[in-house]
Amino acid sequence: MKYTYILLGFIFFISEATVAQHKGNYNQQELENVVSRKNISGFGNAQIYNPVVQQQLNLALQPSTTLTVDLKALKNVEATSFTAVFSLSQIGETAEETNDLVNGRIDAVKTLLISEGISEKDIVIDVISFVPVYDIEIEKKIFSTKYNEVPKGFELQQNIHIRFTKTSQFKAILTACAKNEIYNLVKVDYFIENIAEIYNELQNGLIKLINEKKEYYKLLGFDLNNYDVALADNKYCFFPKDFYQSYQAFNSISFEAIKKKKGLTTAKKQTSYYYEALSFSDYDLVLNPAILEPVIQVGMDIKLIYTPKPIEKIEPIVKTEIKSIYYVVSPDGNIDIKQLNTN
Template sequence: MKIISSTFLILCTLSLSAQHLGNFNNQASQMEISRANIATADMGNARVIGYNARPVASVALQPSNVLNLNLRSLYNVEATDYTAVFNINQVGETADETTQLMSDKINAIKAELRGKGFNGKFAVDMISFIPQYEIEVTKKLFSKTYTEVPVGFELQQNLLISYRDDADFEKILSACASAEVYNLVKVDYYVKNLEAIYADLQTKLLTEVKKKKEYYTALGFDMSEYDVHMADAKYYHMPKDHYKSYVAANNISMDALKQKKGVTRIKKPISYYYDPIAHSGYDIVVNAAITKPVIQLGMDLTLRYVPKPAKPIAPVAPVKEPKPKVYVISPTGPVDIKQLPNS
């Protein structure tokens, strides 16, 4: 009995520990959805945003007289404008009927939203307008003739709805559903003061560079004796770029256990969640606390300080060999100059 109790206790402990993992079972590696951001280091856009699925092993640092300065900055900002895109597909027997039905749907959506005080903008993107054909069979005495004849038309358009208040999205969904428009293509996020945000990141990066140079100077490096090489990059990620998928764990039916029948597994639907760029590896993070999907702006700066080449030593001028001379004065007054040999 003690052995059974101990085994049961161990199993319960394992179950409780596993529960901290939640229902997450990443299916992104199976490419089940097109917008999945693969959570492995060698696939998807993980390499671009610096995602690292495994902890980096500690490596001994290699000293060098070349100073490499790599700085990364990230700015989390809520969107100031949104655009929701809905696809509408309408069919009709005639071209006029098809276009009229499409207009009725769009006008119904506009009327309902304006009736609720919606102040956004609407735009229509024409996708296609094509006739639909069927085969008409004409029987003759010794043969049959198959002829394509138009039986209707298909009109496809995208309705773009721009808004500023995030709370208006529920109104938009309700109005579209009332008009039997359910195909939400995407929601784009925009920021008005984009230049000001990048300028703020540049200022913060320059402050970090100044601190690093002071640090190098304190270590004994004379920064005036180094040539600097630089490279920089910036990027802009919208929330739709960072949704991942997972499937909840398949649970065993308790009824099957009670009735002592075969195990019945319940198929779970694919779920999605927003997984923004992780803050690890960044030197600067602005608005680190994220409570909803945001736009993530980044700027990276790399500086390489290389010692300046040594100044060339000026050549020493050759020493001129002396040319001794002897002045001979005769008793009568004339002076005779004699050149002596160097040896």
């Protein structure tokens, strides 16, 4: 007997914005920026982010008397510190019981983290809410039924802010929180202390590139001193949470269907996440280009437009020379003509 087996492959890619290097559960943009992509053979299962652009080598240049200098600089900066935010909630029959239960969990987390080298001053508690919890009590009468809200206890919600300086410490933070039933990681924020120095470094790099451009134009016969200049610049800072992508990729292959000659059994679709840094293709200067872990990307752009100065019109100099002639009449009636030198 000859059997024909049909292999069904399904590959799905869903692109969405996420939150941070240590991705938390908070994902505000997940439902807003969902982009489906088709599978591209030869590129693996991950989505193609920043796809390859077809090179157009025969672009026609358009000469112009206006010179444009458009430069971009970027630096990849490792964070000097991180802040992880965890959310926890606790319920109890009384306010005192609820508060004691929460404090017990938090104190246990602090004890574990201090043993890992994290200072107690780097752990901050943010109280979100402390409200009573109500239940519905049904009151039945002969001709009617009433539903009354009755207080049953209290609910306390808090956030734990934990600051650390090394990514290797995050494993200990997760372990400490999980041991005390704190699983909701909201986000991880990145911080750098010397942002002004970084912008100054990028500025110096751009100035060097501008001077090289000026020398290049000078060799071509353009003296930029004879040009008027218009300028625009911009600076920005991107954090890893802006560049996390997610996808779902799998091949639904059912060996059970082959053995038992049954239909396809679908597998659970797990969402995977990866960090995709800002591409360097559009930048003229990149500092610290090789990165191993997610980094903060600090950039600066500048654009200069040089236009020729208007030619000054030389007005001709007109010199007016006036020669004066005087007539002198003597008492006897004689007229004497004299010309005075007025120079």
